[in-house]
Amino acid sequence: MRGEFGFRLVIGAVAVLVVVLVAAIGVELTRQSWMSIEKFGLSFWTTQTWDPVAGEFGAFPFIWGTLYSSIVALLIATPIALGIAVFISELSPGWLKGPLIFLTELLAAIPSIVYGLWGIFVLVPGVRQLQIHTPEFLRGLPVFSGPPLGLGMLSAALILAVMVIPFTSAIAREVLKTVPVAQREAAYALGATRFEAIRAAMFFARTGILGAVMLGFGRALGETMAVTMVIGNTPQVSTSLFAPQHTMAAVIANEFTEASDQLYLNALVEIGLVLFIITLLVNAGSRLLIWAMSRTPARAARPVVAPATT
16 A cells, blocks of 8 residues: 555656646746846737847747748648558558558658758759749739749748658557457448548547647647758748748747847747747647547448448
């Protein structure tokens, strides 16, 4: 009994330590950015001006760039990652499954700076050629406007998508493995095709798949070096995929060592605080969504085959 109590005490202390660590990070970021918070208040979140010389700081261009690049990356990466997960867990022959899993997990182990170098020498020229050959009627749209630099939002989103794919696909693959075999056998017994059986399995595992997608989104929000090297690092708000923009993590990495006065340094730390808050909100929202989906009773699926007529 005493040993069990000690075990519970140690495990509980470890769990509390995580909460204390997160709270300590938030408190320290707030303390180190207090001068900026006092001067700019909530307008720091909405102001588009970032002028260290004039002492005017606003985080909105960086918030916009972070969310825009992460959402576009998620839209690109999610279908690919789920396709990889489905192929490995449902369709891949045995001799190919092991190498595919190894190579997918290897993508997650590549350092961010290596992705950045690959982006500069391969991805950026490719995006530049894509923009040059974009039809004129598309270049007139705001989302495709801008000079053919190669450095910009699309390059950042593509490199983020590559970095997100291994995380999302690995978790989605493990989630699909938890689907009971009886679920698939029941679908086949009703005359379902392989596609319909896989669709039923994904519906059964929808909560875990959503968690995998949201984990990839959180990974994209905080990426620094690779994005810094290809996004163009221009603090502007633009809907164009080809325009150079900026992110919160990138501006901290670029300008922290150049902060020449206390207000400038506090403004950069406050951007870190904003990124911390946004990350917490995204993860809390995803947990609430997953919780709501898990509590909602699954509706009866439509029959996979038409009922026999008499």
